[in-house]
Amino acid sequence: MSSAGTVDPRALFARLRDELPGDVTDHIVVVGSLAAAYHHADQVGRGVKTKDADLVIHPAGHTVAAQEIATRLLLRGWRERARDREPGTALTPPDELPAIRLYPPDHDDYFVELLMVPAGETPGAKPWVSVELPGGYYGLPGFEFLALTMIDRQRGADGIAYAHPAMMALANLLSHRELRHHVMSAPIGGRLVERYAKDLGRVLALARLASREDVEAWAPRWLFALQACFPTRWPELAASVGAGLRALLDDAAFEEAWHCCNVGLLANMGVMETQLRAIARQVIVDAIEPVEGAS
Secondary structure: OOOOOOEOHHHHHHHHHHHOOOOHHHHEEEEOHHHHHHHOHHHHOOOEOOOEEEEEEOOOOOHHHHHHHHHHHHHOOOEEOOOOOOOEOOOOOHHHOOEOEEEOOOOOOOEEEEEEOOOOOOOOOOOOEEEEEOOEEEEEOEOOOHHHHHOOOEEOOOOOEEOOHHHHHHHHHHHOOOOOOOEOOOOEOOEOOEHHHHHHHHHHHHHHHOOHHHHHOHHHHHHHHHHHHOOOOHHHHHHOOOHHHHHHHOOOOHHHHHHHHHHOOOOOOOOOHHHHHHHHHHHHHHHHHHHHHHO
16 A cells, blocks of 8 residues: 555545445544544655554444444455454443454455544543444444544545544543553554553654644644533643643653654654654643643
8 A cells, every 4th residue: 555564544545435335434533643644644755554544433422323334344345353352242341342343355454443432521431332243242442532533523535534633632632641551552663662652642743743833723722622522521621631741751651652753653754852852842832831721
């Protein structure tokens, strides 16, 4: 799809358009590194190192749509990616079920993974939802701040919707207001890293790919999204939005964040660690402090 080990984001969006049923695309939003790489395709250049197309089902809590989409793909010949657990029954706890990860019928160039926007604004970890498919029950994960990525959705030239980088940055910041030890299960660029380093590093990569004016415009976008998605919680969330990033600047894992950027979205850009630290401080001034001040 691109140079060795990378994916051309524009080409992959075009393949999603061609390989997914047309009505399925009405219920999905691409998030994650693929969405970021597509939005900044001119700067990312040769591609991004991912084969994972994260597809969020909307509206929130729409398990029927997720079930119908997965079933239709399987009936059209889409194939399961290797899983680490077997499908369960209606009595199996949802978080013990395998995720829904599917390859297209004719190749392994990429796979899709289905995610769910949790309904409501209750704080804390969100339980998986069980979905019955032809082979048994599977799990559909949701994440506390995933609803933010449904705000200000963008639409690519191929008609595929994707999350705005500003909303992905906000979701990552809020997910790591405290730096909790959780090493990623799979290596990134040959190294095992802390999840918070990867995710907060993604915020800095998005800021590096954006213009200074774009980052300054994040603050009003963030305030609108917080108030829309978390009408009772937003003041507390806004007040703490920068806590994790400030902590990362004083944490040994900042070097891991830099590593993740340089093997990910900022590959081949030659960003030095000192430069990434400067970007972090600028994000705090341009985007985070205005939001904190509004709480």
